[in-house]
Amino acid sequence: MSYVKPSDLVTSLVDAGEAKIFMSTRDTLLRAYMAGALLTLAAAFAVSMSVQTGSPLIGALLFPVGFIMLYLLGYDLLTGVFVLAPLAWLDRRPGVTGRGVLRNWGLVFLGNFGGALTVAVLMSIVFTYGFSTEPDAVGVALGHIGEGRTLGYAEHGAAGMLTLFVRGVLCNWMVSTGVVGAMVAKDVPGKAIAMWMPIMLFFAMGFEHSVVNMFLFPTGLMLGGQFTVMDYLVWNEIPTVLGNLVGGLTFTGLVLYATHGRTGPRRGTVAPAVPPTAADGPLDETREQLV
Template identity: 70%
Template structure:
């Protein structure tokens, strides 16, 4: 699968971070929007499979298809630029500044949020026939997951905040591994396998 050792692809990571920092506002937003939309669709797909089969593991196994799709297409998730852009700053690439890194992070966040919100509206419309019927088992499950990821921690106060923060760290750790995994091979199959493993892990573990 044309495996590359870490020492061989570290420069690729720095180059990727640098290119993202200097990318135009339009291109950054478009790539981030598409990434947010595709990942949201993949999440809906995984939950649908889990609900219909009753086996959450199957949903976790299939969820990474969205992550693989968006990275093979060159789109950007906020977690990905979190790990790549600072590398260009640490490597002291000419013209790379903290302001440039923060600008990229902000634009990618807006794009990801916009893409995910668009898909959320579309899926809600589909599940409820234009907001006229009950969302069904899949729609209810997606809503329950969203509620659990927000209000579910409130009753625990500060401990709840720390819990969700640590879960977020573990999630980002695994997604960052997926981003790096896309660079450990020069073949599509190798990239997909390397990306698949950490994304499946974080999804099934509920991070």
Template identity: 75%
Template structure:
């Protein structure tokens, strides 16, 4: 069968998290670099489609191409590692500790940023003929995204920061769902299908993805957008990273782990002396009724 049941899925998540934490520094950086580069090439592609056609939905439908390719090639994103590494720690897998999890997060962050920044430089050159002309229409669209998603949030103060953080939470709820859902399928077509849906949703809804933003905002700065590095860090990247961590770990990693890897005992179906049937947790069943049930 091509479908992996939730209980098996939970174990696959734990094993994947353990593998990522125990991975060598070299491989972690390489996989992080390529994950950031391929994902952001997909983002550049989707934004190009949107700018040239005026159809945001079309861009969202095509954006998952980059995510799917990097996943199938075994590369890593910070958003996915936020979800998988902690479940291996919570499960007390051998060799997994808090320092190891933090190390993995840090290395993947560096790799993702390096890959995304490489693509940002390449796209800035591409959109300006090597910085010899004004940005193309797509370059201008990228610049506007950077301005709107930094200064635009800052204009709303605390409400803007809350909105930014919430969009980060919602983003990695969907992105990590895509990462985990891919483990439910054993064939390529199945993996592609289940990854496509949540990734398309997050992109079209305008949620905040820390790795995509590692490309969008440096590109905007290289093209002369009207915001600063400080604006980018304070009014986007840092809150987005925190939101991504909370969203992926809380709504995907912990929920699946708790209910499928550490499933609570089922309620016991019993019959009272008066003939009425009921179900209760083992700890709440009267001893005499439990004995009758066992007999």
């Protein structure tokens, strides 16, 4: 299995961030749209398997297939560009500006939301036979997820908001580690394994991912979940986006850049001793002083 050393990995991360900032609007939106669609289709798959088997762990084990597919195809998630784009700005790449970073984030957000919303509509049709019947068991479960992850936080007030934010931080710590994992290896099996582990962890732990939630909550609303769009925005999406930004950039991007991209000075070495002369005294005594 090929392996990319951390020092070379950071260079690849900065290069990727620079490329994304200068990517055309069309390509940025298309890649983000497909990333949102593939990831959320995998989320629907994972929830379906969890409901059908009665084991949430099964869903967590299977969910990473969507993440792996989208990164192998070169698509972009908001949680990934939260890490990559700022590194190019931090590295002072020519032409990279803060405005360019924000432009990239905004376009990827729109593309991800469009892809996630498309899958939400399509899967809602599947779960209700074209809205002609009540939601099936998976549809009911999705509605309850939306309620629990909005009204459930709201019941705890500020403590609930803090918990939501921290779950967003922890989520993108793991997801951005998966993004980095896609560059750790050069072969497909190595990339898949490196991405699988942190993505499985975040899903199994129930952390908050802004793009996955772009599917879960619109789907929940279409399937009769007892919460509102404002509940979704205030008590999930906005705090989750902020948490994802802080978690990915702080615990993955900046740490890797600081220790592998801008390493500290090496430990100093002792200056070589000057060979003793007759004027310095006996040779054995001089050696003892050097030791």
